[in-house]
Amino acid sequence: GQNIDQPTEMTATEGAIVQINCTYQTSGFNGLFWYQQHAGEAPTFLSYNVLDGLEEKGRFSSFLSRSKGYSYLLLKELQMKDSASYLCAVLDSNYQLIWGAGTKLIIKP
């Protein structure tokens, strides 16, 4: 079966750095997405990785290792507005998105 694992919940302090991990086992791989979702709202796109390595976009970076079936999302200089769920999703061999359950990130002052 296809599986994506993320921690259920993480807590971090405003101004700090947090790393959210995602491991996956899917039928094929055509890219990995990270989305941010605030409570009761739609997911919004953060990043897309298809090759190994680190993609940096402002305060957010995403890393991929295809051989390890592993990705992480790194958030720097945390702000209170970063409190949200972060969803990892993998595009499988049929170009269907397989979604993780999401990691709820709580930012404390």
Next chain:
Amino acid sequence: DGGITQSPKYLFRKEGQNVTLSCEQNLNHDAMYWYRQDPGQGLRLIYYSQIVNDFQKGDIAEGYSVSREKKESFPLTVTSAQKNPTAFYLCASNTRELDAGEQFFGPGTRLTVL
């Protein structure tokens, strides 16, 4: 402004009633999707459509039906056969190319069946 609209944002229905959730996009996207999200779970695919007048079942299609008569519109009907319909429903779209990349989401409809 281009985007995806879903209405209504909150919907209440009595058990046993069918209900239709609307989804409209003006992004000129060929592909549209319906997801269901329950607390503590990821998005689960209900139905998707890659072209007008064609749609495919996703992982949890039982108790749901869709139509795609226009490129812009992909309504979802939650029928009385759906055992546990209370959930947050999200509509999404993207281009039909295989490397289409991100999906764009509507604001969602929270359905509560009483």
